[in-house]
Amino acid sequence: MKDNDVCIRPIRKQSHFIEYTLTFSVIIWFIILVMAPVYGILREVIRNGAGIFIDSISSPAAIHSFKLTFWITVTAIFINTIFGVMLALVFVKQDFRGKIFLEGLVDLPFAVSPVVAGFMFIMLFGPNGWLGSWFGSYNIKIIYALPGMVIATLFVTLPFVAREVMPVLAEYGIEQEEAAYILGASKWQTFWKVTLPSIKWGLVYGITLTFARSIGEFGAVLVVSGSIINKTQTATLHIHQQFTDFNYAGAFTASLILAVLSFSILIIMKCVYKRKEKGYRWA
Amino acid sequence: MSVNKGDLTLRSLSLFYIGMLIILPILAITSEAFKGGLQNLWANIVSTQALYSFRLTLIAAFIIVLINIFTGTATAWVLVRYRFPLKDLMDALIDLPFAIPTVVTGIMLVTLYGPMSAAGGFLERRGIEIMFAKPGIILALLFVTFPFIVRSVQPVLLEMEPDMEEAAKTLGATPFTTFRRVVLPTLAPSILTGAALSFSRALGEFGSIAIVAGNIPMKTQVASVYIYGEIESCNNQGALGLSVVLLFFSFAVLTFMNILQARSRRYER
Secondary structure (H helix, E strand, C coil): CCCCCCCCCCCCCCCCHHHHHHHHHHHHHHHHHHHHHHHHHHHHHHHHHHHHHHHHHCCHHHHHHHHHHHHHHHHHHHHHHHHHHHHHHHHHHCCCCCHHHHHHHHCHHHHCCHHHHHHHHHHHHCCCCHHHHHHHHCCCCCCCCHHHHHHHHHHHHHHHHHHHHHHHHHHHCCHHHHHHHHCCCCHHHHHHHHHHHHHHHHHHHHHHHHHHHHHHCCHHHHHHHCCCCCCCCCHHHHHHHHHHCCCHHHHHHHHHHHHHHHHHHHHHHHHHHHHCCCCCCCC | CCCCHHHHHHHHHHHHHHHHHHHHHHHHHHHHHHHCCHHHHHHHHCCHHHHHHHHHHHHHHHHHHHHHHHHHHHHHHHHHHCCCCCHHHHHHHCCHHHHCCHHHHHHHHHHHHCCCCHHHHHHHHCCCCCCCCHHHHHHHHHHHHHHHHHHHHHHHHHHCCCHHHHHHHHCCCCHHHHHHHHHHHHHHHHHHHHHHHHHHHHHHCCHHHHHHCCCCCCCCCCHHHHHHHHHHCCCHHHHHHHHHHHHHHHHHHHHHHHHHHHHHHHHHC
């Protein structure tokens, strides 16, 4: 610490007692709370051995569930990237009545319980729902089928891209876009050549978050899917099913794979986060 | 601002998307809930099992928020102010609970504290149940909400200039007084934001608790698991009651956070 000659009252002697106790307690808490469970699953899978590991991941139900998760995730990323950028553009660059209210609604998926989210879609798209009965008359099944699972995933991941792009867009201003416009660029050209490069890292971060949440979503998808094996069972639903069937080895193996996947996403995110300055870290 | 055709198209498409994914589902569930009459809805909310699960959820949420306020602030403080080995690694791993799917969280806790594990067996012989009991719920919630307060306090601490604290110290304040009178008032809004996020997450959490707590009515059944059970047994009316209550709390937390944000923006100016 700095010495200060003009000080009349003595500066208290810097003791390291608080620093060491606090650091020690925080590290212990972190290890018990966060790291120990990671160790737990690693130990369990290693104890089961390679044979069980390979058997569990090569079972048809497991493969099907991971494939389904992959396709739902790709679809959710595709749709929510387009609509997320669109929402961000509208909320940052336009002004209209009710905008603040709508902007607040975009955060709602963060706050709603996944089970309630899934239930909302049953009420809307279920056989007796407002839109469900209409779709039903054309023989299109949404609930207990793939479309419902995609919709539920879209709902829980809706805020990510929009919320990541908005602050970048607001920071960036409109000067360069106006310049491009004056120089004769069309709106479309301006978007591709000026706006998109400027929001690039915010967008990548938002997509990574969408990816992580999509592969991990459980509650909302469980409620709308009916969890039919080899049909509407995603990876997380597969884990749940294996666990409730007392097939612990299967549940542990699939869990470890998902954990490794999410861990890799976390690392990608840390790299992307260094590239962008503005925006939220998570949620 | 003049509105041209392109802007109007974008705005209509955005409205359509929010309308389909957020507004219509909320309208559908609330109208369905109130269709059977207010009395019917109320009866579903205060039915013994529903009320028990909701009370359990609220109490658990309050407990973990209280714990998180201390551990989260302390973690952020240690990460920003002190140096120790592997600090950067720990800083990166704080987000792990957000990245790991909630079902996987539940499974991980089972491998660690389940009856067949060493720690779980040890505790069980001493009569302490963790899995399929209330401590499991608390553990799962602490895990999934751990990053919220750390991540909302950390940036504020990073930006805080040390001159105020140094001034307090030169004036003879103890470290505790400095923390209480100088640091805490600056951190309070970010601690509250993190606490609100933890609270709302704890009220709605499903995946990890469904695995860890089992589904024992009047013992370990939290609100979201109760709602799921009612949907599964095709009792939509029973599920609607608590769903509406949870939705109400979601709106309340969002409003609270917006007010908090508006206030901190006013102070910045």
